[in-house]
Amino acid sequence: MILGEIPREDNIIISFEIGTKHFDFTTSLLPKVDKDEPELVVYSEPIMIQGSCLKIDNNRCHNQSLKYFNQRSGRTHIWTDPEIEYRPKPRGHYHIKCNDESRLENRRRALRVPINFRSTCTMSNLDGKYPCTVCDVSVTGVGINIDIALAEKNPVHRLVYTRFRDEIMGKDFYITARVLHSTQLDRKTSRCGCEIVTVSPSINEYINLKQMHKLARANLYDEIKQMTVADEPEENRRKGIEFSESFRRLHPISFLSHGDPCPVCEKGHVMFIDGVFVCSECESIMDP
Secondary structure (H helix, E strand, O other): HHHHHHOOOOEEEEEEOOOEEEEEOOOOOOOOOOOOOOEEEEEEEEEOOEEEOOOOOOOOEEEEEEEEEEEOOOOEEEEOOOOEEEOOOOOOOEEEEEOOEEEEEEEHHHHEEEEEEEEEEEOOOOOEEEEEEEEEEEEEEEEEEEEHHHOOOOOOOOEEEEEEOOOOOOEEEEEEEEEEEEEEOOEEEEEEEEEEEEEOHHHHHHHHHHHHHHHHOOOHEEEEHOEEEEOHHHHHHHHHHHHHHHHHHHHHOOOOOOOOOOOOOOOEEEEHHHEEEEOOOOOEEEOO
């Protein structure tokens, strides 16, 4: 499979290392801007960090790779050492170029985010709802723990339907998956590895947010922020900085800064526009 054969608007995973830490970010492909581009060039949505696009810097990032899970073959294709360039026009996007063919790797290399949420599930051809725990999730698979009594009903190859909600991030996910294997963990619990059939589209955003938390824990957040390029005009950004500094002097304990998380909806980010702070998500006005 060559790079240009990946269906447009499918998910891809961009991987790189900073120091000894490895990071994966999920994004989606875009239609080609230039139809005359060779088959080893694709365009993708940029990785967003607090409203700014991540510019992957070769001086800081190492061992870059591009991964794509092929639903038809059940394998992950990997392109090593791609050239990833952020281009602001005609819209913010990555121009990704590879000079070689891909190599196949095991599907399990898709990024899996560990979580621990209690939920309920239903299975095809079985009546009732059963307690379960969602243990990890990725764009291709999900791991769940179920009661051993349910496992004895042979869940392999059945469709499982479940939902979980991350209360901290406020994200809901509805998952339909096919059980590929089941392993007994102890006398009461069995672990099921499942291949996702359908999942809420916001799974990409959720996984990337989890990666942001990983960046913060690795004390590399400031270094990553240095690689971002803001989409807003320089004048607005300068005004936001000047205003937040003066507001901080007047209110040393409770203050807002341009780009902070919104204190109202906790989903958007505070933007300084025409002398007031406005949330980019709920549009709440926070006029000091």
